[in-house]
Amino acid sequence: MKIEFLGGVRTVTGSATLLEKDSLKWLVDCGMFQGGKEIEKKNYGTGSYHPRNLSFILLTHAHIDHSGLIPKLVREGFRGKVVCTKATLDLCEVMLRDSGHIQEMEAEWQNRKDRRSGGKGATPLYTVKDAEKSLRFFSPVNYNEIISLTDGLKVRFQDAGHILGSAIIELWVEEGGEGKKLVFSGDLGNSGQPIVRDPSWIKEADLLWLESTYGNRFHKSREETSQELLKIVQEAIAHQAKVIIPAFAVERTQDIVYTLGQFMREGLIPSIPVYIDSPLAISATEIFKKNSDCFDRETKEILLRGENPLDRPEIIYTRTTEESKAINEDKGPGIIISASGMCDSGRIKHHLKHHLWREKSHIVIIGYQGEGTIGRRIVDGAESVRLFGEEIAIKAHIHTLGGFSAHADQKGLLEWLSHFENPQLEVFVNHGEEKVSMELSQLIRERFNLKAEVPLWREKRILFAPEERPISEEAREEEVAPEETFHILLRHLDRNYKRLRRKLKRWGGMGEEAQDPHRLRQLEEVNRKIEELESEL
Ligand SMILES: [Zn+2]
Numbered sequence: 256m257k258i259e260f261l262g263g264v265r266t267v268t269g270s271a272t273l274l275e276k277d278s279l280k281w282l283v284d285c286g287m288f289q290g291g292k293e294i295e296k297k298n299y300g301t302g303s304y305h306p307r308n309l310s311f312i313l314l315t316h317a318h319i320d321h322s323g324l325i326p327k328l329v330r331e332g333f334r335g336k337v338v339c340t341k342a343t344l345d346l347c348e349v350m351l352r353d354s355g356h357i358q359e360m361e362a363e364w365q366n367r368k369d370r371r372s373g374g375k376g377a378t379p380l381y382t383v384k385d386a387e388k389s390l391r392f393f394s395p396v397n398y399n400e401i402i403s404l405t406d407g408l409k410v411r412f413q414d415a416g417h418i419l420g421s422a423i424i425e426l427w428v429e430e431g432g433e434g435k436k437l438v439f440s441g442d443l444g445n446s447g448q449p450i451v452r453d454p455s456w457i458k459e460a461d462l463l464w465l466e467s468t469y470g471n472r473f474h475k476s477r478e479e480t481s482q483e484l485l486k487i488v489q490e491a492i493a494h495q496a497k498v499i500i501p502a503f504a505v506e507r508t509q510d511i512v513y514t515l516g517q518f519m520r521e522g523l524i525p526s527i528p529v530y531i532d533s534p535l536a537i538s539a540t541e542i543f544k545k546n547s548d549c550f551d552r553e554t555k556e557i558l559l560r561g562e563n564p565l566d567r568p569e570i571i572y573t574r575t576t577e578e579s580k581a582i583n584e585d586k587g588p589g590i591i592i593s594a595s596g597m598c599d600s601g602r603i604k605h606h607l608k609h610h611l612w613r614e615k616s617h618i619v620i621i622g623y624q625g626e627g628t629i630g631r632r633i634v635d636g637a638e639s640v641r642l643f644g645e646e647i648a649i650k651a652h653i654h655t656l657g658g659f660s661a662h663a664d665q666k667g668l669l670e671w672l673s674h675f676e677n678p679q680l681e682v683f684v685n686h687g688e689e690k691v692s693m694e695l696s697q698l699i700r701e702r703f704n705l706k707a708e709v710p711l712w713r714e715k716r717i718l719f720a721p722e723e724r725p726i727s728e729e730a731r732e733e734e735v736a737p738e739e740t741f742h743i744l745l746r747h748l749d750r751n752y753k754r755l756r757r758k759l760k761r762w763g764g765m766g767e768e769a770q771d772p773h774r775l776r777q778l779e780e781v782n783r784k785i786e787e788l789e790s791e792l
């Protein structure tokens with residue numbers, strides 16, 4: 256079996272691994288690269304597979320850095336199954352649509368710019384329609400059930416405790432009488448996080464993909480962090496000021512709402528407005544309420560008392576732009592939770608513009624801030640940031656509260672790893688900035704005496720190759736003498752033509768697909784190439 260590391264290596268975004276056994280190809284995660292022009296170019300690459308040839312995408316969770324390229328693959332011909340948990344499907348429904356909308360807006364913005372400068376224009380990576388179409392291929396499964404995907408390939412999703420529906424993927428692969436168990440940690444949750452359960456422990460694996468977002472950091476305890484937030488809110492109330500919290504729409508927002516509700520339930524703060532100013536966060540909150548079977552024990556107990564921790568009278572959900580703008584009219588103390596979590600897009604930018612320069616306002620950073628983002632500059636102590644073409648001075652109180660993270664810290668990651676029992680376990684450290692992944696892999700080698708490494712982007716590996724099979728067709732072709740190549744190529748041509756003809760015959764009767772302009776263009780292209788060659792001979 257072969258693997259290729261396609262993303263989430265030496266960076267936190269673009270998570271994807273290509274796996275291959277016999278003629279079967281599939282992906283684990285299909286994430287979008289984020290964080291600046293250079294890295295985002297990778298979203299356009301075709302990789303070393305064609306989406307049409309993939310049988311499955313196994314999806315750990317709904318975050319865009321894991322799911323964001325699924326609509327693009329569907330647009331390019333993927334017709335396999337996207338296997339994930341039910342809550343992940345529900346969240347993907349809103350998140351992929353939202354992502355399609357962002358892609359359309361960005362292309363439109365680029366087009367307007369190009370029209371002025373004579374540039375060549377841009378097409379979106381995918382559209383809202385592509386995102387909607389991609390949902391048809393999702394095939395949800397339950398946690399903890401072993402599912403046979405095909406001969407010699409089984410999978411199980413276990414709770415990763417990171418966001419609603421998030422999973423650790425266990426994969427049993429058999430090929431030519433050999434078998435291995437692969438485990439993908441996905442993003443691992445921070446134990447003690449409200450609403451979701453703690454990450455499940457796994458004991459057995461031959462190979463492990465381990466995330467390392469916070470592989471060199473230690474979070475403060477949940478309790479300590481809650482106390483810090485409480486103090487900040489109390490100070491803001493005393494000064495009639497606002498607390499602005501940039502938060503990821505999924506999980507962080509609901510987590511903070513839960514915590515603020517707890518302060519009010521316990522009478523630690525008076526009832527003050529809590530604005531959730533992010534349409535995506537509002538939709539995500541609705542999905543949380545629908546999937547209460549994924550909640551942890553404490554949250555289920557609150558529900559049993561007839562209370563919904565995500566539905567308190569103080570919470571004001573602002574969907575429309577007008578409602579969002581009206582928040583500025585409220586001069587009293589209050590809390591505004593808005594997206595995006597890294598302050599690079601969305602309504603949070605408006606709130607930052609209104610509050611960064613006010614000495615009494617508080618900005619509370621609770622999530623990971625990627626390199627190159629506005630959030631990262633604020634955390635790193637910049638004196639001003641540029642928002643909507645205007646330089647805004649930073650005078651507000653800036654707080655970073657790591658304990659609300661949805662990711663395990665170094666201690667959490669190592670503790671989770673310590674449950675594996677195989678002394679031969681090989682670990683691929685991924686989903687972290689290069690320096691961080693390197694540090695964690697070294698620690699794993701020293702402390703657990705395991706083989707641990709940080710793969711490179713597009714690095715390929717052969718995990719096990721049954722002896723009777725050639726390692727790869729390309730490798731065999733490289734060895735043949737040139738005079739043989741002509742006949743081999745002819746044989747390939749015959750085989751490919753027959754296969755294509757067969758598939759076309761089947762495909763021709765499929766109605767809507769037969770009108771697909773992309774397919775028609777491809778066929779035109781094939782015809783043109785054949786005619787060209789024929790006329791040259
Ligand atoms: Zn995640």
Ligand SMILES: [Zn+2]
Nearest residue numbers: 318320321442
């Ligand atoms: Zn992630």
